[in-house]
Amino acid sequence: MNSSHHAEHANSLTEPHRVGMLSFLVSEVAFFGTLLAVYIAYIGQTTTGPKPDVLSLPLAILGTVFLVASSFTVHFADHALKLAKPFWFRGWWLLTIIFGAMFLVVTAIEWKGLIEEHGLTIATNIFGTTYYTVVGFHAAHLTVGLLAMLIILGLECSGQLTGKNAIGAELVSWYWHFVDGVWIFVFTIVYLIGR
Secondary structure, eight states, X not given: OOHHHHHHHHHHHTSHHHHHHHHHHHXXXXXHHXXXXXXXXXXXXXXXXXXXXXXXXXXXXXXXXXXXXXXXXHHHHHHHHHTTXXXXXXXXXXXXXXXXXXXXXXXXXXXXXXXXXXXXXXXTOHHHHHHHHHHHHXXXXXXXXXXXXXXXXXXHHTTOOOGGGGHHHHHHHHHHHHHHHHHHHHIIIIIIITO
């Protein structure tokens, strides 16, 4: 990387929009770090009712596949936007939205089974409380990401995603990568370590 490109990259990271998003993401790391620390602290504390072995590892793996794939598709979409290739941007961005929605569908299927078959709700026991809090906040963040992606897609399809406001798509892609990264920690702690 030559020095002018390096300086340009460094300056782009100090633009107010990017600094704001980075600051927000750092605060979210603290938020999810706290949730996961509490989850870890209560592993094995449930003495009555359903325990972590009722979680569906196959469904969690399927959801993880959708989210990991969506990190690739959002990267390709962001790259296509920077290369001014709107057709490819729309395709990759839409595929990211589909993968994110599929993750939420898988989560809903798992929750339905946990509630109906095992009687596990947020009020059942400490496991239910910590599980639904961690996974629920992640699902809420993912839903916000999907709504932001739909707005960006609408702006692009109407020809309004050009020039300076294209940074919005980049920042949404940062947020999406963050939510995907958080899931890797949630999946590891909740579905692998916590079982």
